[in-house]
Amino acid sequence: MSKFDEIRYFNDQEVNERLQSIARDPMMKAFMNFTFPDTDEQVWLEQFKNIHSISDFQHQFVAYAVRQILAKSSDGLTTSGFDKLDKNTPYLFISNHRDIVLDTSLLNLVLLEGGYVMTASAIGDNLVRKKFLNVLAKLNRNFLVQRGLPLREQLTSSQTMSEYIKEQLSQENRSVWIAQREGRTKNGNDSTQQGVLKMLAMASGDQSLTDYFKTLKIVPVSISYEYDPTDSLKMPQLLAQHRDEEYIKGKNEDFTNIISGILGQKKRIHIHAGEVLDRELNEIAATIDNKNKQLQAIAQVIDRSIISNYKLWPTKYIAYDLLHNTHTYASEYTEQEKQLFARRLEMRIDPSDPVSKEYFLAMYANPLVNKLKIQENPEG
Template identity: 80%
Template structure:
């Protein structure tokens, strides 16, 4: 028994049995029917028998699924920054988090197509309660973040996850992806939670914090969807927070959100890989010996990279102008793009509900607002 057994993804020796175990699940039929619409299920079930590694499964099946998602629900994926990464080096990718499934899936498709090391990716265990989703996640090299534990158990779980990430990067030569925060950003404000960095630091042992973080080779990644396919689904939680009410998720809400994220229209998508955190960490160590202040400074650097490199699609400028009843950014979009966005707004929320409308527009406008603030700060 390994101390990582409760959270780890499948070893290659376990892949074939796990895959054949879910091959006849109705959800697998739906997934493969979507991926290979003109292929009889007997064919892909037969092909499953020859899959004996995570890599085989990802290359021969899941990569095709993600390409189908892009074809059917987007106007294409563009990238920048990945070409400066080394093909033999494992990185710790920390990105903003907008979509449960797609964020890490798109990053891995890019890594695959550019010949870079694909990631092991963190996923909340609350999202994979169904046996099919649990096994599919582990077949895709997802490791589990244990949610809802009592404080003492949470600390132990964080320690194990920190050690696991270190082991993957340093011993397994495997890149890792984690989101900059727990849960998706609902309001468009991409902010790194210090708790995520504290968890990473738990495996540093006696090494100075900044030195240890240098060994992780952290790459901030900015993910930008022109349309957020789950925009309207985020409204109830934002409204509950506004009213100072506790938000209780409905049964299967996470699963429905996953489906909406995968199948909903996203228009254009852009991924940018920022620079590896390096000399900035030396500066942080030189300026303060306080661990919390160092973590705060590292979080700030990640935030600045994600915000500065975030692709601002026309929807961000349109939302800002609608929110403030101005035409400040009218040169950044066409009248047709504006009309399409307004139609989306009217179809997805009740336009007579002023608060929902404000939250919807703010969600889209905040990346622009944050980029302006960040540029002002850097120029001071």
């Protein structure tokens, strides 16, 4: 028994048996029919017998699935910043979080095709309660973030996860992906939760916070979708918060969000890899003594990187102009793009409800608003 057994992904020697355990699941059939629509079931069932590592599974199946998602539900994926990374170095990628499955899947496709170290990726255990999803996640190098624990167990779980992430980076030479916050950003305001950084710091041992964070080689990642395929699905929670009501998830809500994110139209997608945090950590160490204030400053550095490198698609400018009833950014989009967005707005929410309309538009406009704030205050 390893202390990581409750959260870890599968070892390579476990892969074949675990894959065979879900090979005939109806959801696997649906997954494979989507990925290889012209291939007979017996062909891939036979191929599964030769899968003996996570790398095999990712190269021969998962990468094809992600490319199919891009082909069928987007107008392509572009990237920037990755050329500054070393191909043999493991990094801790901390990214904004918009889509449950795609954020990390798309990043890993970029890493795979570029010859970089692929990631072990954090995923909430609430999202993989179904056996098929749990096994599939661990076959794709996902490790579990345990949700809904009592406070004492939560602290123990955070300590274990912190040590696991450290082990992946320092001993396994494995990059790690983690979202900057628990749960997806619903309102377009990408901000790093200090709790995430506190968890990462729990394995620092005798090292100072900033020295330890330098060893993690933190790379902020900005993921930008032209259209969010789950935009309307995020509205009920936003409206409940507006009414100061408790929001209770529907029974299959997470699964619906996963499928909608995969199959829904995204148009263009861009991923930017920021620069490794190093100089900024030295400056924080030199100017701030208090650990909590250091965590706050590190969160701000990550936020500034993610927001300033976030690709602003025409939809962000259109939403801003519609929200404020202006033509300030009319040069950033065409009339056709504006009409398409307005039609989407009408189809996905009740446009006669001013609160719904405001929240929907703000969801798209806030990345622009936040970038403007950074440009107005470049020193932070």
